[in-house]
Amino acid sequence: MRSVPIAVFVSGGGRTLENIDNAIHRGDLAATIELVVASKECPGADFARRRGYTTVVDGRLDAVNEVERLLNDSGADWVVLAGYVRLLPIPDRWRGRVVNIHPSLLPRHGGRGMYGQRVHEAVLRAGDAKSGCTVHLADGEYDRGETIAQASCPVYPDDTPRTLASRVFELETDLYPKALAKLFAERTG
Numbered sequence: 001m002r003s004v005p006i007a008v009f010v011s012g013g014g015r016t017l018e019n020i021d022n023a024i025h026r027g028d029l030a031a032t033i034e035l036v037v038a039s040k041e042c043p044g045a046d047f048a049r050r051r052g053y054t055t056v057v058d059g060r061l062d063a064v065n066e067v068e069r070l071l072n073d074s075g076a077d078w079v080v081l082a083g084y085v086r087l088l089p090i091p092d093r094w095r096g097r098v099v100n101i102h103p104s105l106l107p108r109h110g111g112r113g114m115y116g117q118r119v120h121e122a123v124l125r126a127g128d129a130k131s132g133c134t135v136h137l138a139d140g141e142y143d144r145g146e147t148i149a150q151a152s153c154p155v156y157p158d159d160t161p162r163t164l165a166s167r168v169f170e171l172e173t174d175l176y177p178k179a180l181a182k183l184f185a186e187r188t189g
Contacts, residue, residue, distance in 0.1 A: 004184045007035040007076035009084035012116075014044025015169070016082035016101065016176065021051060023177035030181065035074035037061070039086045064089045077188065080180065081138060085115050090140045098138040099183065101176045103168045105150055106134040110143025120161035120168070131155050131164060133172045135179040149179040 010017050017036065023029040036048035036055045048055040054074070061067050068091035071079065081088070081100040090098050102110055102119070109122045123131045132152035139145035151171040155164060 002030065002188075004031045004078060004188050005034045005074075005076045006031050006078045006080050007037060007071055007074050008033055008048075008080045008082050009037045009039075009088065010042065010044030010048070010082050011039040011085040012042050012044055012083050014042070014047040014083075016172065017044050018047055019173050020080060020082060020177060020180070021047075023181075028181065029177045031078075031184065034076045035070075037070065037084075039084060044083065061086070061088065064091050067091055068093065078184065079138075083115075087112075087140075087142060088138065090138060095139070096137060096187075099148070099180060100136055100138045100143075100145075101172055101179075102134045102136065102143050103131075103165070103172065104134065105130070105132045105152060106136060106143055106147065110134075112142045114143065117161045117165060120164045123155060123164060124159060124161060128155055131168055133168055133175055135176060135183075148183055149175055151175045 008017050024031050033053050036053045038045035038057045041057055045055050045057055067089055071094060079098040104110060104119050104123060109119050130152045132150055134150045135148040137145040153167050153171055
């Protein structure tokens with residue numbers, strides 16, 4: 001299978017970007033990172049620079065035409081959201097080619113402001129018996145769009161947001177590269 005050029009969008013620590021980078025280098029994901037976009041200066045942007053990826057820091061990508069220009073110039077075929085917390089306006093040409101991972105079993109615990117520890121706190125407050133992660137196509141609304149894959153884990157009575165987050169991230173580390181590989185194989189011609 002040919003290597004799929006991707007643009008990765010980050011906002012924080014860069015763990016998901018690093019996971020994708022590792023999957024590419026292990027040969028588990030046939031992709032090349034053509035561009036990394038960070039919503040702010042963050043460890044994810046630092047990681048991208050250290051790896052030699054073209055990196056853009058822009059916290060004001062609010063207009064569809066700005067996003068379209070950036071993506072078209074990058075040479076990417078797909079956008080991979082990797083902890084990007086801003087709502088990305090998706091140009092028509094890119095609909096169906098923007099993928100996200102969310103740290104809950106959507107549609108539960110998604111939406112505006114639901115990211116990171118907030119999600120795990122909501123799961124615990126709700127008394128959910130299980131949690132997990134969801135890979136989905138982004139559709140221009142927070143945490144909606146076609147579900148591509150999910151993985152789940154139990155929620156234990158003594159869980160804290162931190163312990164639950166750790167277990168969910170382990171799932172994400174395995175699921176996201178596999179889901180991306182399958183998606184790219186099925187929908188890239």
